[in-house]
Amino acid sequence: MLRARISTHAFTDEDKKLLETLASQASVALENARLFRDSEDTREMYKTLVDTSPEAIIVTDLEGVITNVSQQTLALYGYDTLDELVGKSAFMLIAREHRKKAIQNLKKILERESVRNAEYLLLRKDGTPFTGEINISVIKNLPREPTGYITTSRDITERKRAEKQLQNLFTASKLLNSTMDMDKIYTFLSDSLQDLVGFDNFMVFLVSDDKRTIYPAYVSENLRTHMKDTVLTFGEGLVGHCIKKREIMLIDNANEDERGKFIPGTEICVSQILVPLIIENEVVGALHISKSKKNAYDDQDAATLQPLSEIISTALRNSKIYDSVKKIGEDLEKRIEERSLKIEILLNTRQKLQGERNWEKGLHIIVDSMGKLGFDRAGIALVNAAQGTLNYHYGRGIDLPEIGTSIPLSDSEYYGVRCVKDKKTMYVREGSHLKGKQITSDSSSFVWVPIIVQDEAFAALAADNIENQKEITEEDVKDLEILAGMCAAFIDRTRIVIEPVAENELQVEFTHHLEASEGYIILEKRPEKSLEIFFDHVTHGIPGFIISREYPEKLRRKLKLTKTPMIWLSHSEVENTVSPNDLSKLNYILQEFVKQSKESIILFDGIEYLMTQTDFTTVLKYLQALKDIVVIGNSRLLIPLYEKTLFPKEYSQLQKEFIIMNSDHTRVKTI
Template sequence: MNVREAIRTLRPGDHVFLMRESKDVHPFVEDGLKKNEFIISIGGNVNLETLKRGSAVENISINNFLSEDPEKMICSLKEYLQKGKKLKCTGMRVLQDMSWARKKEYAFKEYEARINVLCSEYKMTCICFYDKSSADILMDAVRTHPLIIVQDELCRNIYYVPPEFYSRDSLSLVDASLENVAAFHRLEKALKEETLEKTKQLQVSENKYRTLVEHVPDVVYSLDRTGHFIEINPALSQMLGYTRDELLGEHFARVVDKEDLEKASQSFKELVEGKKDSTIGLQLRLVAKNGDTKIGELNARALYNGKGQLLKTEGIVRDITHRKQQDENLELLAGVVENVMEAVVITDTRGIITYVNPTACTMFGYSKEELEGNLASILNSGNSQVVFQEILKNIQRKDWEGEILAITKDGWKFPTWLRASALRNDTGQVTAVVCVSRDITEQKEAEEKLQRYALLLEMKVREKTKGTETMLKTSYALRGTSNWKTGMEIITTGIVEGLGFDRAAVFFVNENEDILECRGQLNMSDRVLKMKIPLSDDRYAIVKCIRERRPIVVKNSSTDVRVEASLEGEASEFVWVPIFFQSEVLGALGADRKRSEKPIETEDVDMLELYANQIAEFIERTRLVVEPEVEKQVSTPLKYNLESQEVYLVEEEKPEKAYDMFTDLVKHGYKGFGICRTHPQKIREKYALERTPVMWLSEIERKQVEQVGPQDIPKLIYLVSEFIKRAQPAVVILEGVEYLVVQNDFKTVLKLVHTLSDYVATSQSILLLPVNPHALPQHQYEMLKRAFRVINGESE
């Protein structure tokens, strides 16, 4: 710490003695100065430019301030302190040049003693600067200050005499000084006692440490700077046969084998020169007293004093001779295992491979790295009568031997004769399993062929039967609905539950926007339903499927060059199958096994193509082609003059004016089509519509009336768009916008009418939307009004 740092630690009420070399007080003002602090400088000259944070500064001349009467000086100082209090400063600091103390010795002692009272009363900080004067004056000055800055440290003054003693006789000052001496003696005595107690505790800890060191089985030692032993524990005798006294003072080279001496010396040199702090795991050959060679594993470190000078090096040597011999034996056994003609696989108790020999790699077609860390079950064909997990369970009781069906990396299955033995620890617990396999393909070839063909046939029949049952159930369910949304749910459920796929999705071609849109999915992200994939973007596998008009099977999307972009959450392995009706591509059907990761086989693709055919048949059966019909015409002029390629929002509580406009147009040359909440029979009777097609917007399906469900948005779009293509000029009325909002949501319905508006805008057509303005929230209705032309149906 320096003087500046010491001053920064001052607190209100502190009175400090400082003997300094220079008269410049600026640094002492600035150090620790708080914002808005009041400064009183007696005998100094504080530069105002340096006190940017101070609110006020008073520079007081010594000549105007000094007096033989200390009471007068105290009163004068109080006046300035009162001024500081009125200014409401955050603190007050007094800086005093006490060089005048040499002339007025008595006055300065009384004055300095009373300063302590002012410091406490006004919460001020007072720093008194003394020059080197006579020893008597400085000692008196020291006695009047509770704090002293000595050797750049802020210290409590043990020679400090409180101010009340200065109002008594001279003997009181002596008594106060003696009391300080006594207090210092008591403190010194307490410190000695504490030091003695700490020394005892240290001795106890040292004895515990020494006892521990003397009883550990490893050699613990210390070397001086030259490499000579200065400390050794008794474990040395057990390892090398030397007594402790025989090696103390000896160089470490005496116990290191000549061939390892250079290595040991280099490690010691690096520690001594500070090139490294420690040595870890250094193996050295050591020479025992009887000439035997031992293998020691050394861990050492260097110890330094507070000045960074090396004190010693200390270390631990563990005897690993037996372990090294075991390692060599294991290497010998490993060499045998590495060269046998049988496949050797070692696993842990969970069946995870920890070792394979080269023969196993050759036999199963994997590299060592591919097998180790993997489950051993990958080498066991799923068609085997005995699986590896069963062997692991049985191995707890006894060794296992028998035939299993193995499988190579490329999928080739072959019979092996397996011998599995458990390795146990000292407590009899199984720690590992050793499996030795021999290829018996030649012995089993004829039998295996028959078994394989029989098994494959059985699997094919079973899968075919299950697939046929699923197809029949799906076909039957599709016959019971004409709702496209429900139909897509039936299809995707059949694919997932019947064919064993985890997820499925159906995309249809939107010819108007030249995009692919998702119309049904199961177990995929809801965001997939919102995806629009341009048919021009062939980075997607689904687009390639549509363009090439054939199935696309992707085994690994990260490496398949055909896949440059993926759907959100799309699995690494997936399949897309086009949906055809005659020569028309309606869309594509996709599926994957993201969770199970079961590979997609050729049979899976075949079944998906059958499902795609069912989708095509369902769409063709349910996509009604509304044939335009010309209503009986009238000779009266048009009642309403409406422009083509427009959507009209007709405001009315009941859709009367909208139907009047619709009827007026269809009886003056327009071909009309109505999708209505009101029953079609009532519409025809009320407005005398004999030929104009009208569909019921309802969830109830009736054979007697053509119907479209309110949630079947794709079908609604299809019906209107197909009618507009066939009829020119055309007028379409969509009654029930409020009903559609209830059955779906406003955002979906707004998107629907905007899509219909796009079809109308590109043809000679008119779309009428009767809406009750009170049936929708105001902000939703305002969005409709901004989008389309508004006609007030209540006014004539």
């Protein structure tokens, strides 16, 4: 055990200074030791990074003299030791024709501090050239002064080869598809194959039409004499195996392959690649290239020919059936021209409909467009929900039914009825087993297409080719469905929605009550009594609707009606107006109005005006249809009429359809 003597005067001031000096020096020494250790660790880390990098790394001074290289550099350039490179100029690794460019780039690096992805032709130790990609950066010391360069390089030969092959394939594709001449096709093909993989001999084999034999369609010059008149049975020899198995074959030495068939003179075809030519999943032949030495091709070469074989297959087939293709091309050109014309017709139809509000004119536009699309008989039939019928409305062609011809919606034997009831297209081809009846004379092929508005069948388009007997195609059907869609959009856009609403009830006696489901004509020069009767109904809880020649707002102010909907019978294009020659639209509006109310009253002022715009027969038929709507819908139809505007016969016809009343609300006796 050591004993220390304690003394307050053990160290002098000089001793303390000495110790402080020693401590300071020791700190510096320890820090230096730590920095040295860290430096060694860092150096070892960078050495590991360099040695394990997949790219070749070369360090040079500012003059390009090599000071260090990685192990990958030795492997890439074919050197055994560092000593073979250290101290030598890095430019010796660059092909002579690229050195000037490399020296110029090296001078520019000091300004830009790096060069990226520069491509040079590089040299291995044995003088073998290869395409390399180089990246160069400046090395700087702590004061940021350049001291040398660090370069990474890699072999991009395969990448460049792939790029070249891709370009060659693209070029071959353009050339092979630029002609139908077989000699030119084989010339283009020969040049393309030589650029892609090279060959000594080249042949194209085709399968016979009966699929029993295989024959050489083209043979390069060296083998042409030997292969003359050669025919293989299907599946025979290497070519037959390739075609039968539908597989690419890479042969290192064909002379030792037992599957081959010996043909004198073909011994020079040692290394071979055989590629099946397939069109639409059918093998039509095989491509055969060869070289006279063993192992001349590799898997990459075989893979390169895969896409080319597809190009060749198409080119051969196109040439073989050139006449057919030409006819198809002419037919296609004609079809494109016809299709373009039809598209133009459809676009023009849509444009016309967008500028139209008159339903009658719009329906005529649709049917006329059907004729322009090539149907020699076309028409439209409207659904009359009130009567439960499908009524022929308008058409063009021969053997058309009379306008107004109707068939009951309950008779599903008719194709048109099934079309609107099922809300789907009825397309009948020639020889179809689908049974039914037509509203027109029969034809072997026809189509009905529904027009759906607000999820209800509004009408149906019908078309066929009764004269030229041309069959309706699926494309024709699609065109009609497009027209039907246009028509539906046109109807939906231009329809006038009327809400049945009664006026506020007045606490006065209901003096002019009319029985529902009847049509009444009030004989008067001006619609005074009619308006009085109408006013009495709408102010006692019965919704009303006015169609008048008088402007609605003026009429509304005169009658003090705030809720009653009104339609102006006029050629004007203002809102809530219906043209006198657009009775189908007016009919639809009235049907929708009646359908929405339990009971109602309709005032129709303008019969005389309608007759001046059309004719009495048309007006009578319309009034008869309107009366049917009223009767079925529990409504009342009130018509003011100046009888002196009619001939006696016309007046008599109205008497048969309507209850005639004087302006004093008394019935007129019929004779």
